[in-house]
Amino acid sequence: MGEAPAFLVDDLQNEPLNGFELKNGTCKTITTIGNKMYVIGGADDGTLSIEVQIFDRSLGEWIHPTVHGTKPLSSKGHSAVFLNDRILILKKGAKSDDQIWFLEVDTQYVRQQQKQLGTEVVAWSKGVIGNAEKPVVISGPSGVGKGTLISMLMKEFPSMFGFSVSHTTRAPRGMEKDGVHYHFTEKSVMEKEIKDGKFLEFASVHGNLYGTSVEAVEVVADAGKRCILDIDVQGARSVRSSSLEAVFIFVCPPSMEELEKRLRDRGTETEEQILKRLRNAAAEIEQGKSSNIFDFILYNDNLEECYEKLKKLLGLGGCVAATPKSALGEFNLPLDHSVSKIDDKIIINCISSGLEKESKNLIMLDVSALKGGAPGRTRGLDFQAIGSFSDGLIGMERLS
Numbered sequence: 538m539g540e541a542p543a544f545l546v547d548d549l550q551n552e553p554l555n556g557f558e559l560k561n562g563t564c565k566t567i568t569t570i571g572n573k574m575y576v577i578g579g580a581d582d583g584t585l586s587i588e589v590q591i592f593d594r595s596l597g598e599w600i601h602p603t604v605h606g607t608k609p610l611s612s613k614g615h616s617a618v619f620l621n622d623r624i625l626i627l628k629k630g631a632k633s634d635d636q637i638w639f640l641e642v643d644t645q646y647v648r649q650q651q652k653q654l655g656t657e658v659v660a661w662s663k664g665v666i667g668n669a670e671k672p673v674v675i676s677g678p679s680g681v682g683k684g685t686l687i688s689m690l691m692k693e694f695p696s697m698f699g700f701s702v703s704h705t706t707r708a709p710r711g712m713e714k715d716g717v718h719y720h721f722t723e724k725s726v727m728e729k730e731i732k733d734g735k736f737l738e739f740a741s742v743h744g745n746l747y748g749t750s751v752e753a754v755e756v757v758a759d760a761g762k763r764c765i766l767d768i769d770v771q772g773a774r775s776v777r778s779s780s781l782e783a784v785f786i787f788v789c790p791p792s793m794e795e796l797e798k799r800l801r802d803r804g805t806e807t808e809e810q811i812l813k814r815l816r817n818a819a820a821e822i823e824q825g826k827s828s829n830i831f832d833f834i835l836y837n838d839n840l841e842e843c844y845e846k847l848k849k850l851l852g853l854g855g856c857v858a859a860t861p862k863s864a865l866g867e868f869n870l871p872l873d874h875s876v877s878k879i880d881d882k883i884i885i886n887c888i889s890s891g892l893e894k895e896s897k898n899l900i901m902l903d904v905s906a907l908k909g910g911a912p913g914r915t916r917g918l919d920f921q922a923i924g925s926f927s928d929g930l931i932g933m934e935r936l937s
């Protein structure tokens with residue numbers, strides 16, 4: 538709470554609101570939602586990131602919200618458009634992988650966090666182009682064949698799937714590479730990072746700590762790929778109760794004897810570790826089958842048959858098209874552009890001055906199929922070129 542900075546008081550009184558950039562050189566926008574005015578932009582706190590302040594008009598007070606998620610770095614300006622429960626931020630002059638952001642103000646995640654913390658919460662989520670489907674969570678006892686099935690999927694569809702590289706405190710096996718199979722880490726380091734909120738979920742499994750960092754999932758989403766998480770039942774339960782939407786698959790062995798055979802034949806664990814994994818397997822299978830966590834149970838008896846079933850339930854049966862990417866491919870938003878909104882289409886009017894006359898390229902950003910969001914990226918965005926015009930748009934609400 539506190540006094541409104543003087544320049545803002547003037548701006549709040551004089552400026553037409555919503556999405557307009559304030560004309561005081563601070564690269565801030567105001568978006569009014571009910572009684573709250575979200576002032577977004579600037580880099581007054583020395584962090585070079587876009588900051589958020591909220592002015593509550595009914596109380597006449599400033600609110601300093603708790604801000605979750607990776608903050609976008611400040612830019613030479615941005616447009617702001619309110620969409621139901623979040624504010625779309627289009628950064629001017631930014632590169633294609635850094636131009637679309639969402640400030641979530643009333644999503645399920647934000648409401649959950651507000652309830653937990655008892656304070657005003659907003660959350661940043663970066664927008665990614667492409668229609669990568671929901672992440673896939675795969676669980677099952679040690680030695681059942683999760684890693685084998687995931688490797689087959691990644692080999693057949695390298696541009697479609699990306700593996701969420703977990704952190705673990707267990708020692709690497711012979712062929713395992715740090716940063717590829719796991720991020721191998723010290724217990725104290727991982728515990729500190731968990732405390733700092735860097736993990737989506739974590740669990741103690743077979744005597745070691747394992748966890749999925751928010752970044753591990755974000756890196757895959759940024760590449761426009763569908764994320765695969767190989768995590769235990771406790772981790773799956775945590776993800777199920779989080780706001781990360783996913784498909785949950787539990788892999789079962791045909792029998793305990795076969796599971797033991799596979800674990801022993803793999804030859805990666807000591808006798809003591811094998812016995813521990815087998816002891817834990819019975820409880821894991823019990824929970825996997827009986828809990829409401831999993832959408833699908835797959836029996837991995839014959840590997841090829843199981844793999845075909847896995848593909849089918851991921852919608853990959855028969856001929857599979859590559860993940861659709863933006864119709865425009867790489868596209869950098871120019872510094873000089875204005876933004877309008879028609880239903881769930883955002884029209885971006887890119888203005889470029891040539892030698893003879895000014896030309897305007899219209900780009901449509903389709904936000905009708907938004908998926909995901911904090912904690913993580915917002916997927917399902919698409920750009921399309923919709924033409925070049927010399928006149929402005931008629932009958933559209935101009936926002937910035």
Ligand SMILES: Nc1nc2c(ncn2[C@@H]2O[C@H](COP(=O)(O)OP(=O)(O)O)[C@@H](O)[C@H]2O)c(=O)[nH]1
Pocket residue numbers: 675676677678679680684703704707738739740742743747748749767768769770771772773
């Ligand atoms: N909760 C959680 N479990 C994980 C994570 N990464 C791996 N696991 C699980 O930890 C267990 C042991 O994994 P690992 O040591 O690689 O042995 P494996 O299952 O025999 O290959 C498996 O059930 C994995 O699914 C994670 O990030 N979070």
Ligand SMILES: Nc1ncnc2c1ncn2[C@@H]1O[C@H](COP(=O)(O)OP(=O)(O)O)[C@@H](O)[C@H]1O
Pocket residue numbers: 677678679680681682683684685686799800802803837838839840841843
């Ligand atoms: N359907 C199957 N039939 C026989 N062996 C299998 C089958 N699926 C996996 N395996 C083998 O079982 C061992 C354990 O598989 P792995 O993928 O490492 O299990 P997990 O990742 O679940 O611990 C590996 O040696 C693998 O080659």
